[in-house]
Structure formats: C-alpha cells, structure tokens
C-alpha cells in the first residue's frame with residue numbers, strides 16, 4: 001500500500017498521546033490509518049480521575065476547562081512512560097501542540113507545581129555565555 005502521512009512524526013506522537021482522538025487517522029487519500037496501541041492509551045476511568053484532579057489544562061496560567069483538553073503523558077509511552085495517573089496531565093489543544101510540535105517541555109516539580117521550559121533556539125545557544 002502506498003501513501004504518505006499528511007502530518008509529521010511529532011504530530012503523530014501528540015495524537016498518540018491521547019487515544020480518544022487518535023484511534024483512527026486519515027491518510028492524504030482518506031485511507032484509514034489505525035494507530036492502534038489501544039492498551040497504552042488513557043482509559044475511561046483514568047480520564048475521569050484526571051478531570052477530577054486537574055479540572056482543566058495544567059499549563060501555568062491557562063484556564064481552559066477539561067472539555068477543551070486532551071490527556072498528555074509527561075513521559076510519552078513511546079519512550080516507555082507509564083500509563084498511570086502520576087504520568088498523565090490534562091493539556092488544552094494549544095498547549096498540547098506546544099509540547100509536542102513546539103518543543104516546549106512541561107514537568108512536574110517536587111512540590112507538585114507544573115513548570116514549563118521554553119524551547120532552546122539556536123540564537124540562545126550561541127548567545128549563552130559562561131554562567
């Protein structure tokens with residue numbers, strides 16, 4: 001079968017992060033590409049628990065409600081991140097995109113706060129002097 005994926009590998013990772021939106025992907029010729037891996041994705045009870053715990057996007061300062069969010073694996077299951085609640089957070093579509101395609105990072109600090117790390121640009125690498 002010959003087809004080309006219409007989206008980048010990073011987009012696939014983002015979509016695969018939350019199976020409810022990625023169970024079925026359409027190819028450029030409308031061929032159904034099944035991402036599969038249903039066993040690694042977020043289950044119904046986990047999603048409910050996430051909504052209770054996070055209530056909405058966990059990005060600092062973001063007020064998107066849970067209905068606008070997707071589940072995000074802090075360590076992606078592609079990289080052996082566990083599919084349990086401590087590794088899952090809710091992110092709105094924009095912030096989920098920023099983490100996967102925009103190369104931002106979001107991490108949970110020891111005190112439970114979420115911290116974001118902007119992508120390092122080539123300019124920053126060059127401009128950065130000794131600390």
Ligand SMILES: [Zn+2]
Nearest residue numbers: 014017072073
């Ligand atoms: Zn994600």
Ligand SMILES: [Zn+2]
Nearest residue numbers: 057062092095
């Ligand atoms: Zn957000």
